[in-house]
Amino acid sequence: MDTVLMVILEIVMLVCLTYFCTFVKKEGKDERGQIILGKAGQLIYGSIFLCYAILMTINHYLNFSNQQFVVALTTLVVLIMIINCISISIFKNRI
Structure with a gap:
């Protein structure tokens, strides 16, 4: 059971990391992206x-x-990464 949970968490972690790196590469260099x-x-x-x-x-x-x-x-690390992706998405739409 722990192995299945860890595999699922690692997949979610990779998705979040991919989203974060994509945002940094595409939009993170200008002022809006930095904010x-x-x-x-x-x-x-x-x-x-x-x-x-x-x-x-x-x-x-x-x-x-x-x-x-x-x-x-x-x-908890995956939860933090999910919060980071969600906050980037929310701030991206608001700013």
Whole structure:
């Protein structure tokens, strides 16, 4: 079950990374692209600390095994990448 979940998470991670790299290459060099990347980066910076706090709190109460911790950490990294892609899309339409 963990292997299937990890494969799905890695596929989502690759899709998000492709979207981000495509945006940076096509639109990230002009002023508008820099503003969008800056705003998305600010949102992600806060999300990293929030996800870290959630992971450590859950780990404190549930005492993850090593494999569970890897799956949880991978899930939170993918969640951060999804938030980054969504924020870029939203800011792209607003700015």
